[in-house]
Amino acid sequence: MHCRIDHEPLESDALRSAMIDRRAGGFVAFEGWVRDHNEGREVVALHYEVHERLAIKEGERVLTEALARFEILDAVCHHRSGDLALTEMAVWVGVTSRHRAAAFEACRYIIDEIKARLPIWKKEFYRDGDSGWVNCVGCAQGHAHHAHASRDGQSRG
Amino acid sequence: MKRVTAEYFAIFREQAGLGEERVESNAATVGELFAECAVRHGFADPRERCKVAINDELVAWETPFAEGDLVLFFPPVAGG
Numbered sequence: 001m002h003c004r005i006d007h008e009p010l011e012s013d014a015l016r017s018a019m020i021d022r023r024a025g026g027f028v029a030f031e032g033w034v035r036d037h038n039e040g041r042e043v044v045a046l047h048y049e050v051h052e053r054l055a056i057k058e059g060e061r062v063l064t065e066a067l068a069r070f071e072i073l074d075a076v077c078h079h080r081s082g083d084l085a086l087t088e089m090a091v092w093v094g095v096t097s098r099h100r101a102a103a104f105e106a107c108r109y110i111i112d113e114i115k116a117r118l119p120i121w122k123k124e125f126y127r128d129g130d131s132g133w134v135n136c137v138g139c140a141q142g143h144a145h146h147a148h149a150s151r152d153g154q155s156r157g
Numbered sequence: 158m159k160r161v162t163a164e165y166f167a168i169f170r171e172q173a174g175l176g177e178e179r180v181e182s183n184a185a186t187v188g189e190l191f192a193e194c195a196v197r198h199g200f201a202d203p204r205e206r207c208k209v210a211i212n213d214e215l216v217a218w219e220t221p222f223a224e225g226d227l228v229l230f231f232p233p234v235a236g237g
Contacts, residue, residue, distance in 0.1 A: 032237045048236075049166060049167050051166060051229070051231070053213055054210060054213060054229075055236075058215070079236060079237075091236065091237050114236055115234075115235075115236050116234070117234070118234060119166070119208065119210075119231050120234055120235065120236030120237075121166065121167035121168070121232065121234060121235055122235040122236070123167070133167050133168040133171075133235070134235035135206070135233040135235045136168040136202055136232050136233050136235075137201035137202045137203075
C-alpha cells in the first residue's frame with residue numbers, strides 16, 4: 001500500500017507489474033487522463049499543484065480505509081504534479097483482490113475519495129488563452145466573464 | 158494578539174499575490190483567521206469548500222491556533 005506524487009510521466013506497465021501477486025485473482029486499475037475539454041471549454045494543457053506531504057498522508061489514509069472496507073490484497077495510488085499535456089495520465093489507482101467484485105468497488109472508492117480529499121489543485125489552460133483553477137471561484141486574471149462562469153459552476157458543487 | 162505564518166495555495170496564492178505571510182490576529186479559531194485573510198485578499202471561495210491545516214495536520218475550522226503556528230489555507234481541491 002502506498003500513495004506517491006510523481007513529477008515524471010506515469011507508465012501503466014511498470015505500475016501494473018509492481019502489483020503482481022500470486023494470491024490475486026483479479027486486478028483493477030483506473031487511469032485518469034488529461035482531456036481536451038471541460039465545462040464546454042477547449043482545454044490545451046493542465047498544471048497540477050500538490051501539497052506533497054499532506055497529499056501522501058491523506059492518500060495513504062484513503063488506501064488504509066479501502067483495505068479495511070473491502071476484501072482486497074493491495075491498493076496503490078500515483079498522482080502527477082506539474083505541467084501535463086493532453087492525453088497524459090494524471091492519476092493511477094491499482095487494486096488487487098482474490099475475487100473481482102471487491103477490486104472494482106475499492107478502486108471506485110479510492111479514486112472518488114482522492115479527488116475529494118487530497119490537497120491537489122488543477123489549473124486548466126484554454127484554447128482562447130484564458131486559464132482557471134478548477135472548482136474555485138473567480139479567476140486569477142480577473143476576466144469578468146470567467147468569474148461569472150465560475151460562480152455558476154460553484155453552485156453546482 | 159497572536160502572530161502566525163499563513164500559507165496560501167493555488168488560487169489563494171494568486172489572489173493574495175504571495176505564498177505566505179506573517180499575520181497578527183485576535184481571532185480565536187483558524188476559521189476566524191481565514192475570514193480575516195479572505196477579506197484582506199479577496200478570497201471568494203466559501204469556507205465549507207476549503208480546508209485548513211495547522212503545522213501540516215488537517216484540522217476543523219473551529220480549532221484554535223497558537224503563537225508561532227504555520228496555518229495552511231487550501232482552496233477547493235481538484236485532484237484526478
